[in-house]
Amino acid sequence: MFRFIESICFEDYDFPLLKQHQERVNRTFENFYPGQKPFDLNNLLSFKEMPQDGDRYKVRIVYNEIPEEFSITKYSPKSIDSLKLIETPSFDYSFKFENRENLSQLNSLKESAQDIIIVIDGKVTDSSYSNLLFKKKGVYYTPETPLLAGTRRQYLLENGHITEKDINVGNIDEFESVCLINAMLKPGEIEIPIENIIR
Structure with a gap:
């Protein structure tokens, strides 16, 4: 069960x-x-x-x-200053399952980075434990294809603070930085320069 x-x-x-x-x-x-x-x-x-x-x-x-x-x-936020892109076949984490085995296996591939960005079919989804916001000219965008539609992401969308956007491996460099957000993390608390994403 x-x-x-x-x-x-x-x-x-x-x-x-x-x-x-x-x-x-x-x-x-x-x-x-x-x-x-x-x-x-x-x-x-x-x-x-x-x-x-x-x-x-x-x-x-x-x-x-x-x-x-x-x-x-x-709670205190982790210290994260780099992310690694990890391409993987599609899997279901559309509900917040206690079993995070797939996510843990992917996170074990991060090598020298502190966390990962999970990529499925070229589309950016989430990190191992958070949704993502990509900043460009002071505006935050969130991928249209999250693994899990998180509660803070939903709140920010409902209140017009962020916008969904097709974000993929090919257009990541259009952005200046990426933020990790979840129920515990607010925008800007963990913000990483785009150049610190390991390909």
Whole structure:
């Protein structure tokens, strides 16, 4: 049986992306547990004692039909200054599966880089653990072909802060830098010059 993960940001006494996380849980249930009512994240989290120092924490929920594991850990971004392009056959990570074996195998190929950019059929998708934003003249673009449509990516699209674009191996050099984003990472916190992408 599959298990799934929600990694939810708690910062400044708030869950800023809870709407997008609930929508993803709902989609997961529609696909894997049709007819079952998804659990309510707001209700679940209201019974948990959260840190009250205003810092950033990762709230990790592992679930199938019901939440099975829950943890809270203080979060600080990784230090990443280079990425390696890795071409691979297509595989499914359209839901946030707990099993990340395919991603871990690809990440093991990064050699001297700190992380990877996964490329499928010439199209840029994601890094091993984040969506990507490519910056050109102060504007952020995100690939049309992510492996996983992440919650922060969805929030930024819904609010008009970023735009989807066909980004492929042939046009990467049009951009100045690439950012890693996910539920825990905001635009600009990890931003890497395009020349630091290893081909």
